[in-house]
Amino acid sequence: MGSRVKATDCLPSGVRGAVITVSLVCCVTALFVIAFVRADEGEFTTGRLPVQFYRELEARGLLDDYVGVFAIAHNSGDSLVATREAIDHGADVIEIDVASIGSELYAAHRSPLPLVGRRLFRGPMLADVWEAATAVEVVKLDLKESSPRFVKLLLDFLHEREPRETVAVSPSLRVLVAFEERAPHTVRVLTVPDGRRLDELLRNPAITDVIDGVSVAHAALTAGRIAALRERGLLIFAYTVNDLDRLNELVIQGVDAVSTDNLAIMELLGGPRLGEARLRDRAVPPASLHSVADARQ
DSSP: OOOOOOGGGGSOHHHHHHHHHHHHHHHHHHHHHHHOEEOTTSOEEOSOOOOOBOOOOOGGGOOSOOTTOEEEETTGGGOHHHHHHHHHTTOSEEEEEEEEETTEEEEOSSOOOTTTHHHHOOOOBHHHHHHHTTTSSEEEEEEOOOOHHHHHHHHHHHHTSOOOOEEEEESOHHHHHHHHHHOTTSEEEEEEOSHHHHHHHHTOHHHHTTOSEEEEEGGGOOHHHHHHHHHTTOEEEEEOOOOHHHHHHHHHHTOSEEEESBHHHHHHHOSOOTTOOOHHHHSOOOOOGGGGGGGOO
């Protein structure tokens, strides 16, 4: 059986080298276009950018009172422009996705590709967004990595700055335990991806005793699950809610915070209100880590 002849084998060596070079350039260019998107400020970033918009709310559909529910500007911290816009519309909480490149922390929905990220990533640094968000009551850090190196970088970052109300959100219980040990002033929130995982969590007091709250896709939040979470003293963060009817249901059922892209909802929920307790004050202190060591994972 004869060996298969590649098309490039029939070309002169010089032409073959040029074809290979052009192919490599095209591949790198395609990779760059896929991985990086031009942001409003002339920055390149990875992953999803904030998609804030303004959709008017029907006055006849409004509840009498929205006191006690915090407005989280969904992914707004991934762009300095979106951060400022959310603040202008009254957001209580700026959500910053946090990833790393080497020893630096950036606002990005996912870590840049290792081969090109360090040289080409132009998204905002965490420190810049942190500074831009000083006007809001709370900063929510949505942690996109969980390695010990990343956790140390972030904890060192927080220790170097004046304390402020900070929410650390992660799907890793191990990461949140590290925050309990080294940054106990933070509000520690576990990301729960769906209703099945939420039900498992509710059946495991060893886990619910070491966290302050949960961040859950709003579709998984039923009245019964919300009631069970409240019985355990857990904060409830619902994401991402852009519809007024669904917002009203969650407010009535007792969630603590709602993540939204809709600037009109930020205006509705946001700003200081009489009787609105700080998130830190609402959370029931977790049990001693020594009594729930089996919850680590």
